[in-house]
Amino acid sequence: KLTIDVKDIVHPVSPMLYGLMTEEINHSYEGGLYAELISNRTFRGDWAGLQRWEIARHGNAEATLSIDKTTGPSAALNYSAKLVVASATESNVAGLGNPGWWGIGLKAHTEYKGSFYAKSESLSGPLTVKLIGNKSGLTMAETKVDLKGGDWKQYTYTLKTGSIAASAENHIEFTVSQPGTLWLQSVSLMPPTYANRENGNRIDLMEKMAAMKPTFIRLPGGNYLEGDKLQDWYDFKETIGPLVDRPGHQAPWSYWSTDGFGLLEFLEWCEDLKVEPVLAVYAGYSLKGEHVKAGKDLEPYVQAALDEVEYVTGDVSTKWGAERAKDGHPKPFPLHYIEVGNEDWLDHSGSYKERWPQFARALHTKYPQYKLIATEPVKATDKLEEPEVVDDHYYKHTADMLDFTKHYDDAPRTGPKIFVGEWATLAGSPTPNFGAALADSAWMTSMERNSDLIIMSAYAPLLVNVNPQGSQWGTNLIGFDAQTSFGSPSYYAQVMFAEHLGDGVPKSTITEAGPRFYYSATVDSKTSTLHLKFVNASDKEQPLEVELTGLTGLHVAKLTSLHGASYEATNTITEPSIVRPLLSSSQVQGSSWSHTVPALTIQTVDVVLK
Numbered sequence: 001k002l003t004i005d006v007k008d009i010v011h012p013v014s015p016m017l018y019g020l021m022t023e024e025i026n027h028s029y030e031g032g033l034y035a036e037l038i039s040n041r042t043f044r045g046d047w048a049g050l051q052r053w054e055i056a057r058h059g060n061a062e063a064t065l066s067i068d069k070t071t072g073p074s075a076a077l078n079y080s081a082k083l084v085v086a087s088a089t090e091s092n093v094a095g096l097g098n099p100g101w102w103g104i105g106l107k108a109h110t111e112y113k114g115s116f117y118a119k120s121e122s123l124s125g126p127l128t129v130k131l132i133g134n135k136s137g138l139t140m141a142e143t144k145v146d147l148k149g150g151d152w153k154q155y156t157y158t159l160k161t162g163s164i165a166a167s168a169e170n171h172i173e174f175t176v177s178q179p180g181t182l183w184l185q186s187v188s189l190m191p192p193t194y195a196n197r198e199n200g201n202r203i204d205l206m207e208k209m210a211a212m213k214p215t216f217i218r219l220p221g222g223n224y225l226e227g228d229k230l231q232d233w234y235d236f237k238e239t240i241g242p243l244v245d246r247p248g249h250q251a252p253w254s255y256w257s258t259d260g261f262g263l264l265e266f267l268e269w270c271e272d273l274k275v276e277p278v279l280a281v282y283a284g285y286s287l288k289g290e291h292v293k294a295g296k297d298l299e300p301y302v303q304a305a306l307d308e309v310e311y312v313t314g315d316v317s318t319k320w321g322a323e324r325a326k327d328g329h330p331k332p333f334p335l336h337y338i339e340v341g342n343e344d345w346l347d348h349s350g351s352y353k354e355r356w357p358q359f360a361r362a363l364h365t366k367y368p369q370y371k372l373i374a375t376e377p378v379k380a381t382d383k384l385e386e387p388e389v390v391d392d393h394y395y396k397h398t399a400d401m402l403d404f405t406k407h408y409d410d411a412p413r414t415g416p417k418i419f420v421g422e423w424a425t426l427a428g429s430p431t432p433n434f435g436a437a438l439a440d441s442a443w444m445t446s447m448e449r450n451s452d453l454i455i456m457s458a459y460a461p462l463l464v465n466v467n468p469q470g471s472q473w474g475t476n477l478i479g480f481d482a483q484t485s486f487g488s489p490s491y492y493a494q495v496m497f498a499e500h501l502g503d504g505v506p507k508s509t510i511t512e513a514g515p516r517f518y519y520s521a522t523v524d525s526k527t528s529t530l531h532l533k534f535v536n537a538s539d540k541e542q543p544l545e546v547e548l549t550g551l552t553g554l555h556v557a558k559l560t561s562l563h564g565a566s567y568e569a570t571n572t573i574t575e576p577s578i579v580r581p582l583l584s585s586s587q588v589q590g591s592s593w594s595h596t597v598p599a600l601t602i603q604t605v606d607v608v609l610k
């Protein structure tokens with residue numbers, strides 16, 4: 001029996017309980033959210049920079065392709081791809097081709113905007129750009145760019161598809177019909193983007209994120225904040241300004257980041273989703289175990305953190321606020337939380353004890369209005385060193401996650417608040433199966449119940465390119481390829497949980513429920529709605545007598561159900577809708593009613609209160 005005293009609100013629900021966390025992992029940005037269609041556009045991947053590029057040679061045309069480290073369009077990109085065409089004619093063209101990120105997704109009647117930097121010295125005249133079907137060899141779109149010859153220049157082009165079938169099985173070619181030498185750099189092709197942002201994001205992935213009703217994005221990582229080695233730290237200054245001035249950097253998840261999706265793009269991503277960033281600043285520790293000694297050596301990193309906060313929030317009269325305005329965004333971004341580092345408990349030298357206070361004192365002094373998040377519990381000698389929040393991470397297998405749901409019930413409420421900055425049930429690959437969705441949902445009921453303490457949370461990782469070469473992590477929330485994307489069962493559970501969340505937790509008790517049954521109750525004071533969530537992770541149905549104390553009358557109930565045939569049931573890129581929420585509605589008579597939650601089912605029940 002479940003009894004809920006809807007008038008007795010025990011504590012408010014944290015308004016920022018559900019957010020997002022992603023980083024450059026699983027080609028989440030490059031080859032994912034960042035809409036750029038050309039892979040390794042700056043020739044900085046492996047295989048001496050030519051990874052994913054190849055010579056396009058038709059008939060008896062002859063050409064060679066190499067990396068030239070002596071010339072490039074900018075100090076940041078001071079190298080390029082050198083194409084030497086020994087022989088080519090109108091009918092036997094030569095050039096270079098790119099397969100995209102395991103394909104280039106094309107749609108009918110769509111405009112694609114491209115650009116590249118080229119130096120062609122003696123070579124001038126037309127360069128042909130073609131999108132070509134991999135299997136059919138058919139041209140999907142074509143245009144010509146008039147090469148002017150001479151030193152580095154940026155060229156732009158547009159490709160428009162006609163009545164083609166949508167497909168990811170396409171590649172792009174850039175060819176010439178005469179001998180000569182051509183140097184290329186920063187070769188780009190962008191599809192239409194979310195909110196028409198220039199240099200923006202993939203529409204389908206943004207829509208999936210928007211449906212999760214997030215309130216913040218924790219960025220830029222994760223391990224991506226730190227990098228494997230000290231030199232690979234996330235230095236925001238290298239990720240802003242014109243794309244040609246961004247050198248890119250080695251990301252820890254085994255591939256290169258062009259940083260085309262840099263700090264400003266992160267912030268605009270937040271803006272487009274109408275959420276605020278939870279800004280993580282690098283704290284002087286990198287994944288392979290090196291750290292910067294606290295004191296003088298750490299000072300430049302502390303200064304970089306202060307500068308970064310100013311770039312995000314400063315008005316145009318500040319140095320970094322002015323820089324942001326120059327980059328095209330004069331309006332400061334909202335910010336409430338700054339995280340110092342990532343998973344510093346992994347630093348076995350214990351140096352966070354000294355690094356944290358140096359950051360905390362500087363940040364709290366210059367920005368007393370922002371709350372600081374520590375990545376492990378710290379001892380503070382005074383207020384300036386006290387973290388307002390501590391970031392806890394949990395990756396657990398299904399049974400362990402189901403058993404973990406009481407973890408915060410009796411936790412002390414006297415210390416810092418908790419940010420569960422990364423969490424996930426690890427079952428299913430590349431995306432979670434229904435068993436994981438059940439455990440994730442059970443965990444979410446416990447976060448809602450404890451949301452006086454847990455003020456924010458974010459599942460991780462959020463995105464995965466499902467190409468076998470595209471992913472580095474087992475279980476990830478949303479899968480995609482070059483053309484399309486899908487939500488895992490756990491994704492749908494999270495959409496349901498965020499959509500049906502009140503602002504207060506009423507007093508409730510349950511008796512005689514099965515061992516794998518979990519629930520949450522929150523009340524929305526604005527709409528007078530009781531949001532119930534039921535998670536039945538067992539293979540037996542769960543009968544319930546629900547009683548609302550202090551209320552009578554007719555209540556309208558809306559029910560959303562997510563059911564899986566087994567723990568293993570899942571969605572895939574080719575079968576994206578096996579586990580999907582189903583909606584129904586019923587009328588609830590009086591203040592108590594019987595309700596049965598089927599086996600292996602997650603439900604939300606909205607009851608309009610009278």
Ligand code: AHR
Binds near residue numbers: 222
């Ligand atoms: O989410 C994947 C990784 O897990 C993150 O980069 C890191 O913070 C954690 O260890």
